[in-house]
Amino acid sequence: MHSLFNKINKQKFPRSFLPISYLLIALIFIFFGIFTVKGLYELGDITKKIYNHPLVVSNASINAALDIVKMHRSIKDALLANSSSEMELALNAVAQSEEDVDRQLNLIQTYIIGEEGKALEKKARQLFENWKPIRENVVKLLKSGNKKEAIAVTKKNGTAYVDKIELEMLALNSYAKENAGALIGDGMEIQSYFEKITLILLIAGVLSIAGIFILFIIAVAAFKFVANAKKSLQKASEKLEEMALQDGLTKIANRRHFDKKLQEEWRRMMRIKKPLSLVFFDVDHFKLYNDTYGHQAGDICLQTIANTAAPLFKRPGDLLARYGGEEFIVILTDTHLEGATALAEKLRHNIYRAEMRHETSPVSKFVTISCGVSSVIPDESTSHQVLLKAADDALYEAKEQGRNKIVSINLN
Structure with a gap:
């Protein structure tokens, strides 16, 4: 489409x-x-x-x-x-x-x-x-x-x-x-x-003048119609582009948008020699949550997490995205590992304080998240894929440690 x-x-x-x-x-x-x-x-x-x-x-x-x-x-x-x-x-x-x-x-x-x-x-x-x-x-x-x-x-x-x-x-x-x-x-x-001829000629003259005026109006209307049509088409195209880069459920960036943004910021940080960090997190025992409360409640849970996380990442270079399922990821530009870890901790705390009931969770009676943080100053010897894998590994380690945890990896 x-x-x-x-x-x-x-x-x-x-x-x-x-x-x-x-x-x-x-x-x-x-x-x-x-x-x-x-x-x-x-x-x-x-x-x-x-x-x-x-x-x-x-x-x-x-x-x-x-x-x-x-x-x-x-x-x-x-x-x-x-x-x-x-x-x-x-x-x-x-x-x-x-x-x-x-x-x-x-x-x-x-x-x-x-x-x-x-x-x-x-x-x-x-x-x-x-x-x-x-x-x-x-x-x-x-x-x-x-x-x-x-x-x-x-x-x-x-x-x-x-x-x-x-x-x-x-x-x-x-x-x-x-x-x-x-x-x-x-x-x-x-x-x-x-x-009689004069009357006909006068009518012809009036029609000529009126015709030219009407022609002018039609021309203006036609050009206006074309301009509006192109404008509407442009808006529709922009809307589709926005939809293509936006997650339909949470209204934050989707995986495609994240991949594009990560490559752009990797090149930019490499050019200015500044650190780039990722915070990879997902909902602890989300399958149990869906089984207990239903998929509709699960969707509301994901929307609440997105709305709770969004205010923390408002800088121009930052991006909060839904990576897939119950997984979310954040790009933090010009941010060292310590700063990224502090933001991850604040995020984990805010999610817990949202007090979304999760009675079947072995971790807590409220919904919790696990976070993996990675950071690096980009250069020619590595790639953004290495940074992403490090964040994924850190998230896996946080789950291994019992969930509702934060694990950080510094690649420098």
Whole structure:
């Protein structure tokens, strides 16, 4: 079970998948957001054209007609000029009027609505473009001194074109006025249609913003979930590790923990050249205790011994462990044989004073323990196994001497 949790804990979540998914969803929402803004912009532009059409087209056509009349009058002024300077002023006025007509035609082209209106605008534009070569020819003749020929060309072609253009402008003006009501009616229908589109686009926009926000919340929740899952898994792993090193009955260290700790402290004491001691003890006649009081009472007895012993061994390097069955062992770092023996005696005394009844014990009416103590300053010539065997031998000797005894062995 422990190894399984370690394997799970080492597994890594596929981090590349989630960010790519989030990015794709975010791009979709951004696309809808851009589409919404673009749609609203186009809607505003179309609505503007619908409502501005009658006024803009009407005003532009009237202004264009006036500019054409002004342009034609300036041509006549140039033909009647008495000096070259007067002629230049008149021709400049012609050019300015021509630019004004161009600008008005561009406005009409921008805002005209309806096939008939577009056809009228196109015809007016074509007439105006056809007139430009005539005007250029007149200007050329004037500048070359052929005033009579220029007058003849103007009367024959120029005046006719100007009249036609003026008529088309007036036709555009009439079209705009006559169709204003119908266009506005159509505009209302179009507006209603676009209001629905606007609503859809606005909803899409809100959903886009909400979607990104929700996506952010989901991402945060997902990362939080992963973090919490890893944290929970880590805690579970640590708990399993703790359980693997802890005796289930007494809640003190188990044999595995003891073996690991003994090797670590052996190396540490050897490095700093300090003594390392062991106190190996077990319950005297524990089988008789179980036979008399039952295994449940035996478990309580072992728990009481562990709880009584634990307060005596609280230093950072010390370790109290259940070695197996009714056997316990203590690691005492930086402790000489005399100090370890004194602690063993205090432990034996405290267990006896706990007054756990043991009526069938040949030693005492209360539960007692026997202790074996060993001590050494670790070096390369020996090992922790030698120290452990010495403590075991001392415990055996204490039992041989009648139990409820302490026997110590110094290996140095």
